[in-house]
Amino acid sequence: MREPVTFIHSADWQLGMTRRYLSDEAQARFTGDRVATIRTIGDLAEREDAQFIVVAGDVFETPNLSRRDIGRACEAMAEIGRPIFLLPGNHDPLGPGSIWTRRDLTDSLPDSVTVLDGEGPFEVSRDVEIVAVPWRSKDPGRDPVTGILDTLEPTEKTRILVGHGMLDELDPDRDSTKTVDTGALRQAVTDGLVDYVALGDRHICWIDEVTGAVNYSGAHESTSFRESTRGTVLSVRIEDGRARAERREVGTWLHTELTRELTSSADLDLLREDLAAVWQKDRAIVRTELSGTLSMAAAAELDRLLDDQQQIFAAIFPWERKKLELVIIPDESDEDALGLSGFAADAMAELRELAEGGSQSANDALRLLYRLGGAR
Amino acid sequence: MRLLSLRVKDFRGIDAEEVSFSDGITVVAGRNEAGKTSLVDAFDFLIKHKATSRREEINRAQPYRTEAGPEVEAEFIIGNERVSYRKRWLTKPETVLAFLEGPRAGQTLVADEAHLAADELWGSLDSQLWEASRLMQASALDQSPLSSCSALQRALEAQAGGTIDDGSSGPLMERVTAEADRYYQPKRGDFSRSTKAAVERVTAAEKRLAEAKDALEELSDLVTTLVALEADIDDQQAVLDGQRRDLGGLAAQAESARANQSALEAATRTVETAQRDCDDAKAQLAAREALVVAAENAGSALAELLAAEASAKESLAPLEESVSDTRDTITRLKSELTDVKKSLASARRFEEQSRTKTAVERLQGQLDDCDRLTKEIAELEAGSVPVDGTVLDRVVELEQSIAIAEATANAGAARVRVESLGNPEAILLDGAEQILGPEAFEQAILDELVIEIPGQLRFTVTPDIAAGGSRRDIDRLREERREILADAGVESTSELKEAIRRCEETAAEIVRLKDRRTDRLEGREESVIRDELSRLLASLERGEEAVEGDIDALVARQEQLEVERETADAVLDSHLREADLLRTRLAETEGQVKNQQIVTTRATEDLADARSRCSDEDLEKALAESTAALTAAQSDVAKAKRLLDESGGAAVLTDYELQVKHVEGLQKILGDVRHEHGVTLGILDAKNRDGIQSAHDRAEHELQQAVAERDSILARAEAARLLEEVLARHQKETHRRYIEPFRSALRDLGRATYQDPSFDVDVSDQLEVVSRSMGGTTIPFESLSTGAKEQMSILIRLATASLVSPDDAVPILFDDTLGYSDRTRLRRIVDAIGSADGVGQIIIFTANEDRFAGLDSAARVRI
Secondary structure, X not given: OOOOEEEEEEEOOOEOOOOOOOOHXXXXXXXXXXXXXXXXXXXXXXXXXXXXXXXXXXXXXXXOOOHHHHHHHHHHHHHHOOOEEEOOOOOOOOOOOOHHHOHHHHOOOOOOEEEOOOOOOEEOOOOEEEEEOOOOOOOOOOOOOHHHHHHOOOOOOEEEEEEEOOXXXXXXXXXXXXXXXXXXXXXXXXXXXXXXXXXXXXXXXXXXXXXXXXXXXXXXXXXXXXXXXXXXXXXXXXXXXXXXEEEEEOOOOEEEEEEEEEOOHHHHHHHXXXXXXXXOHHHEEEEEEEEEEEOHXXXXXXXXXXXXXXXXXXXXXXXXXXXXXXXXXXXXXXXXXXXXXXXXXXXXXXXXXXHHOOOHHHHHHHHHHHHHOOOO | OEEEEEEEEEEOOEEEEEEEOOOOEEEEEOOOXXXXXXXXXXXXXXXXXXXXXXXXXXHHHOOOOXXXXXXXXXXXXXXXXXXXXXXXXXXXXXXXXXXXXXOOOOOEEEHHHHHHHHHHHHHOOOHHHHHXXXXXXXXXXXXXXXXXXXXXXXXXXXXXXXXXXXXXXXXXXXXXXXXXXXXXXXXXXXEOHHHHHHHHHHHHHHHHHHHHHHHHHHHHHHHHHHHHHHHHHHHHHHHHHHHHHHHHHHHHHHXXXXXXXXXXXXXXXXXXXXXXXXXXXXXXXXXXXXXXXXXXXXXXXXHHHHHHHHHHHHHHHHHHHHHHHHHHHHHHHHHHHHHHHHHHHHHHHHHHHHHHHHHHHHHHHHHHHHHHHHHHHHHHHHOOOOOOHHHHHHHHHHHHHHHHHXXXXXXXXXXXXXXXXXXXXXXXXXXXXXXXXXXXXXXXXOOOEEEEEOOOEEEEEOOOXXXXXXXXXXXHHHHHHHHHHHHOOOOOHHHHHHHHHHHHHHHHHHHHHHHHHHHHOOOOOHHHHHHHHHHHHHHHHOOOOOOOOOHHHHHHHHHHHHXXXXXXXXXXXXHHHHHHHHHHHHXXXXXXXXXXXXXXXXXXXXXXXXXXXXXXXXXXXXXXXXXXXXXXHHHHHHHHHHHHHHOOHHHHHHHHHHHHHHHHHHHHHHHHHHHHHHHHHHHHHHOOHHHHHHHHHHHHHHHHHHHHHHHHHHHHHHHHHHHHHHHHHHHHHHHHHHHHHHHHHHHHHHHHHHOOOOOEEEEOOOOOEEEEEEXXXXXEHHHXXXXXXXXXXXXXXXXXXXXXXXXXXXXXXXXXXOOOXXXXXXHHHHHHHHHOOOOOOEEEEEOOHHHHOOOOOOEEEEX
């Protein structure tokens, strides 16, 4: 009988990542929080009584990370006090010029950290071993995980395979030679060749419904709008040859999209509520997809609302591709408010027609007219 | 407003004047300085200035001659009130406003209250229109600002169908323009500086990002290079390891092959030694055979040369004998030929001397004849006085002149006639005796003449002065004739003619003699002939002895002897050449014989010497032995080769050596790649990698910000531009509709006035006439002539009056206008003014009433 083992499965930390849409101030917090969340994972590991933490690739964003970022990451890992196994992925592959060979890192890595720089096995404990498939270059040109299965012999130990790559079942490009053979991994689990496959590269948490043991933990902190939640890890327990993984939210940052059709001030109220519902706004990045038709007054109100939110959210901006879907059409109240007559009224009518025809410039011109017209 | 009457007193030059105005046109006529303009000014004073005002212009309005203050009173209708308004300034100021008709009829206000009430009434009037509706004498012919006339605006707006300026559109337009100015240059052709700066920030950010990307790419390239180098190292190492393994296998084979190779090399060296021995034996035997052949050949050659020598000697003997004979013959012929030549020369000299003597005689004869003729010529030339025909011609000419002169003198001179009446018969004329015969002596008195009857009387007849001049001329002519005749050696003209004839005959004779002399000399110079004679005589004096002989026979003999001699010489030459040839050949043969004798002796001696050292048999034996040794050694080499081939042959050794080189080359290549890897790694480590990465991230972020800012500014700029453009277009269209009635009214008036359907005007948004078009020509208002400008100014006011509401109408005032118009234009403009009767009140002040004679419906007032 093998002893049960509990560990934290994480991946895609991509420490040092930058986002162009973040201001300097927000970027600094974004960078700092990606390190701080390592401590959160440590806290979770302690709560879950996990024996170790495994990070399935892409620990670092680039091989050119600053000494500061490397040093702070190493400090955070050192504070955890549990074994941590780091797998080189496509962002930080082994090989010439690798970050893993930089003195900045090798000198700073705490003893509790093991770089999975070979195919193993790496002994975790007397009963547990890790078989790793590190990336040796940015483009392996083949299935980056399953090749190792043919070299494995059955073992009495609990064996965890740590790899990095996109499962073919999840990749829209199923014919790619670089995707990971999902069936092979499931078969290995089914055959007892491995007990758990800890995968990275897919930033969204995903637990295999077939085996429950071929899983993505998701990134520990959100990195893009494809990730609809804050960052996650998996708490994994292997007992009696069966793995059970549970999702844990550890991240603080959120990428979220607000999609709303606006036709009246009431819709603006709903949008306001949407924004109000986002918690930890200073770590939320909002991309708006607004469509519909607004009066000039409502458009001005929308502008004020979004302008106000700029000061609160880490970032809030419209999705360029959807920008043209919001049309401004002056209504009677606008005309009353502006009180235009004569040629100015004629001009507004023409702009209205242009706006209805889809002219963004006409939309903007109406906004300007509303502002300069001194609406009462 | 309608002005009904105006009364002015003590105002500038007006003592007292009162004028009533009709509802239509009133022509107020008056001489210059009658106060027409002052009437208008007085009305303005009434409206503008309080009675208590002490303004300088009011002081100036007070006449000097009176203490009374200027006083003005007007009656007019304004709105629905008819009032009488009176003011007096300076002295006893007074203001009275009396409401005559209307809601306030019966009220009379005074002082400030009256002034305020009048102001209030006047406030309902469009003061701008009031100002614009007058065309005064002293004012410039510019356009009044009609755009600010509210009455005209209301009229035009009413016709345009709505409000033109609601009070907010204009300021809005200004704000929009100000907003657009933020983003564009004033002409909108280009962005403003701030907009450009935003665009340039993007460009700069793009540039920085590109540079950062390049730097990052460089890092990536280094990593790629390192990856490739590591792959190369792995590949090269694998290849090297394989080649080293192959080299190990080849080494054992190469060892065995190398032993066999050594054996083969030893056997080969033995063969080479045996071959050299064999070759030496063959060479010695061949040398012996060569010596034998040489001795035999030398003997044969000597025999042949000796035979040739004997043959040559035999041929030479008879030839030398023949040569001797021929030489004797030649000697004989030479002697005989000398004798013949001498005889021939003597005969030729004899013949030459004979020819010379003949020539001397002939030349001597020629010279003698020549000398005689020369003498005759000299004698003729000595006896002849040269007189030519021109002398005779001159003498004849002089005689004619003398005759004419004498005839002329005689004809005009006094004459003296002396007749002998008895004794004395002899008289002296100028001292010369003259015998008087029966004929009277008569003479013209050309010179003083002294007639003397010796012993009795002496008459001196003196000619008059004219006769004296003629006489001197005749004497001068006679003197000239005398001198010419004296030069010719004659005394009379007949003698002169005879002398000329003789002279001509002598000249002809001399010519004939000279021709004969020339003929005798046969055309040659005398001196040449004399030289030739001297030469011939000298030749004869030094002549050698000569004997007469038969020259032809001697010449024939000489030629014969010369032919014989030439033949003998040719024979001799032939024999001599043949003999020389034979002698040369003999000498050569003798030399060859001597040489060959030496060669034969030496060959024989060499052969004997060689045989004494080694016999021919010994040589043949040595060759047989060395040949056998060579055969044996070659057999050993074949055997060694077979063994070498069996052990892999030299190919194994070659392969081994090549493999060694190959492995060494691979090691070097691997070393180079490792070195390059190390260098590249060093370069990568030396890079500020995190700095490059952060610079890239920062540049990317900056570009994002710059693009967002630029796009935001450009969107706002485009919105401002669009809004401004749409507003301006609608504003322009509105203004076009707004000004159209005014333009149309002005155009219609113009067409009617100028009787020209092409008349048109361009009117600005400010209701100013920009230009006038007529007859296809467009002229800016400012460029119109003074007359045309004045006419246009009148039409503008008439058009304005035709548009405004009757409630807003004000009187049109023309003060001394149309002074610049021709009669046709004047009548048409006046007609236009007359046609405007009914659109409002028109008051015309003029000093030339006749200008407005066509206004038949006008009321006329004279002041």
